[in-house]
Amino acid sequence: MSEDPKIPDDVWEQFARDTERDIKDSAPKEPSARAREVAERLRRQEARGELPEGWRTGPAWQQKKSRRGLWGVLGVALAVVVAVVAVKPSLVPGDPFGSGTSSESASSPLPEETAAPTTAPGAVDPEIPTLDDPFAGSPAKQWADGEAGIVVPKAKAVAGQSAAKVGQALELTRKLLVESNLDTGTLRGERPTEALSLLDPKQDDVLKRLKTGLSKPDKDHDPLSMFSRFDPAEVRLAGDVVKLRGRMTFKAGEHASVAVHADYTFVYPVVRTDGTTEVTRTIVRRVLDVELPDPTKYQVTPGKLTVLRYEESAGNTSCDVYDGFLHPEFSSTEPTDPAPSGPTRDPYDRSEDIGRAKDCGTVSRV
Template sequence: MSEDPKIPDDVWEQFARDTERDIRNSAPKEPSARAREVAERLRRQDERGERPEGWRSPPTRQRKSRRGLWGALGVALAIVVAVVAVKPSLVPGDLFGGGSAEADASPLPLETAAPTAAPSAEASQIPTLDDPFAGSPAKRWADGAAGIVVPKAKAVGGQSEAKVAQALELTRKLLVESNLDPQTLRGARPTAALDVLDPLQKDVRGLLETALRKPDKDHDPLWMFSRFDPAEVRPVGDVVKTRGRMTFKAGDHASVEVHADYTFVYPVVQTNGSTEVTRTIIRRVLDVEISDPAKYQVTPGKLTVVKWDQDINNSACDVYDGYLHPSFASAESEGPDPTGPTTDPYDRSETLDPNRDEACGTVSRV
């Protein structure tokens, strides 16, 4: 193998002279008397609010990040640029941050544990028909049923792995049919969701049947189902954003108990021809189980509801007609004025406190 050719001395000397000249030229210089005079006049005009029309200062962030840096690194950077031009693979990463926007918009990994804080604030953007999740942390969440992933089943509570898998899949079906099915969202009877529930559990199945038939404060279908009045609003597009997790354990009734905790984000628009988009955010927490029919009076292959809870945001309070009624900035909202606390509907870091203030509150963002 031949050795690298030796660089002639005169080339090195020329390089040294050029480098010294470049460093001298890039060093800070004392402004001339004329420059100082102009700068002082502009400063006085600025203090009096008299800057000439069209004057624009460069962004402060850019001034601070670049001032004093390029002069010191000018020569070295010139050499690096030359090397990169010949072989870009020698420099790791993206020098110009070209991939940062894609990273910001990339889908979040599935939630496997409770987050430690609320999602960070998003840039203020107005949702539109073309981009209904603009300005929302849900933009990076999964689309619909893709966000409801069952964990790997294993035998617990005297139930086989197959029974546990059945309980998980039935829970997933209940969530999908109750919160994502297009017909359910448009106010239709959620027949497929009801069919998952044990008809022998009268206090739940019977309550929901009554709520769908004749809703009131004590029989509210929104406790389980997400439903909008089709005469009032319609969904924007066919995507509902979903985020949450599902776990299971041995139950108290020779059973497997499944715990589900999911938040659903619904973009909607009024049916009056307006193009204003708003979002309703619902967090649902649900515990269900499949018990051993040899020991308990249950219907095989059906879910028994242990408990449920929900946190509904951006929907009229104290309206019990069986539908969600989102608030729009351009329209007068239904129900009383909010008096409760302000909450972040995207914050999944805390459990839903069963003793929380039930007064109608406000949301920090939608």
């Protein structure tokens, strides 16, 4: 059982002064001459039977006296409580004043995102991540876990495209996001075969660039533009949870198609494979635009996605390294790369266009 919280000395001193004053105020005082005269007159009237029975000792008087005594005691006790709380509000459990900073509110899940954010996530206590709590000190602690964070909107017909066609496009996009950013094999640096199979093989330029990046990565063929991959000889995930937040929307496309837009940020807690237990995080934001065209009107493969745009922005990874892997930086490791040339930015901020966050810079938090 924990000890009672210690009440500060200045609160006790104030309470003692107030109590002494109340005692002095309630002490018996010598009645005035007028009071003595009234009392003597009432005594003579009572002796002659001129006053109603029970005029001074009836139930109403007793109850009033009793209530006054009770409220006096409660008032003193309440005064002590109010004084203590005023000096040290943290003694009261929970978050009674709506400050929004209790540990419970800081870790409660956020509702599903229904509109693009206009600001960065709010600041959180700068706690150090651990193996037991790899998202400590991160706004992602309130984000969804893994696939649960990729919520497909309700499909409905748009501009000649049936609800079924819309639903197919949304589900294919969801699978592509999962296989590219959450699949354990992909994260371990394995070839993302399932993700590649969702793309139209007739879209030669995109597939060639991605496949070249997976086999011979360089600056112009970087698989990280589509896939999240870590070097298994360097780091591994800390736990089995990846946090993410974002949204998916759809509309009628230009090529008798359903066009889907996705904007998600994935947060990966990692630890080195050398036996140390320091945890850090890499934050990857992805913007993806795809279409599902009508195969009766265009030379496309039925049931395969056509990629219109795919961009990424990664926070807390070595810059200008093009070996096909993300390289998280740990605070205990002295940096060996050149100092970042770009501006400081918040990797959790999705309120700006992703194109403005692609320069290699310093992250304000991980």
